[in-house]
Amino acid sequence: MILRRIVYAFVLLLAVLVMNFALIHLAPGDPVETLVGEMGGATPEFIEQMRAAYGLDQPFYIQLATYLGRVAQGDFGFSLYFNRPVLELMFHRIGPTILLVVTAVLIALTLGTFLGVLAAQRRNSWLSHLVTVFSLVGYSTPVFWVGIMLILVFSVALPIFPIAGMYQSDTSATGLAFLLEVLHHLILPAMTLALIYLAFYTRLSRASMIDVLDSDYVRTARAKGLKNYLVIYKHALRNAILPVVTFAGLQFGQVLSGAVLVETVFGWPGLGTLAYDSILRRDTPTLLAILFFSASLVIVVNMVTDIVYRYIDPRMRAEQ
């Protein structure tokens, strides 16, 4: 079962590689011309020379085959812009992105579920209606706008949080102090990224919880004389959380793409800003590597979700 999933994952990754490569080649714009443009112009001979040097004069399928062969060996090539290995460039950027995305998902999941459970228990209370309104607003607000508004309010009007970056550029803090500094910088971007999913998970867990609270087994739990918190957080929530977990896994890819926007707005030094800059610079190898990495991450997260799901829902285990 697990083995079959891994084989599928590899097939999927291969498809991702080919699609990305093809899409970028179909897109308008020529990396060499962008490059020489930034150098301040060049003779047609020099441009041809550069094309040959990067192998860009070869037909598409030869380029694709060469690319796949290199990736198979773990070689993602050199950045056209920085002229450094792509992996080295990415290496420093992965940590901040994962920190941002994981924090945002954790905030959205825990806070969203908690609010949903609270709202479900008193489904006609003002709190419940407030949660509904909040989640509709949160769900329909663009991420970049939320980011800019948060900066305006909490960094400009009330200077509580820094405007951008992951730490002060001239920081001398180490150890715990450095950690706190990063945390201080993390709050606004993480909240921005979390907001839309927070709204979604609140709605989802509220609806799911309302269903479960009406179920026969919750009535059984009450009839046993269990304390209310056990009925709610053990018997009901363990069941209500199942669709939330499914969606959290499915939406991970969206969170990752949301991170590109948030990182750009907040100058967060992650893969998102690198991806954004690489698009502007026509830095194809870097872009391809980032896309490949994000796709792998999404696939891995989905597999993990499946495994977690199997753990929390015994009925899934039986179907193996």
Add this chain to the structure above:
Amino acid sequence: MSTRLLSVRDLGITFLTDDGEIEVLRDVSFELNSGEVLGIVGESGCGKSMTALALIGLIPKPFGRISNGRILLEGEDLAVASEKRLRQVRGNDISMVFQEPMTSLNPVFTVGHQISETLRAHFDMSSRETWSRAIEMLKLVGIPSPEKRANEYPHQLSGGMRQRVMIAIALVCEPKLLIADEPTTALDVTVQAEILQLFRELQEKTGTAIILITHDIGVVAEMADRVMVMYAGKVVETGTARDFVYDPMHPYTHGLISCVPKLVHNPSYDPAPLLEIPGVVPSLRELKRTGCPFAPRCKNEIDKCRSAEPSLAEIADDHAVACWNRMETAW
């Protein structure tokens, strides 16, 4: 020798709806001695299940409430008890088995866990003690290889098995009163018989009083010592199981029994005609407050039935009927 366990007096329950408050239960009074089996009979929507939920304080909130009356369990009034006190009573003094074994167990916990959890809610016991007690209970309710089954999840068990587990949960704290709300309705006929047999065995073994809610007349005749017939939120007849079967006085009770299909009607084995009570149970919303609620469907209706509501009157020892023109001869 038997002592009074439960005494329900003038119990009334109201529900808040869009049309205002409606009474779903009115003036329900009955007594139950320890070790006794009381059958509550009636069509759907007559207030049987609501009576049961009221006894364990689980009337759906916030819309339903006890508007009147007392529920005395060994002298203590549960109608006014605190939520905390009711929680101690539930599962421990009074426990309940529901109609739907397929959905009444939590799908994500093992059955052993769901049994032992009930014990932990009421007693200070180690998890090893509660687990071994859970296995004993599974054995008691007739589940083969209980050690193995205790580690299984509800979806791995059949409907009959699940109902056995529900019974194990209900009996694990040795309650004084077990309420079984249509415990066999959702099961196959052969499994029904097994479960009823199990109830009877366990009742003899433990001496628990049972309130058996059902619309199955056969089950009542088989199991109950006394029977209470309900219609439109009211008690219309109470008596011994013998009275109920052989000497029903209320036209509604009479009708219910006539509706039971007969397997053998005459020597030529022609199927007996199926009988029915004409009309349907009135919606409590539309119920008129004057006259007998059963009058529109009653074959014995007289003028008085439309103008005044009859109350429960003792007509013989331990046999009471609420009717102006009761059946003279039973059959």
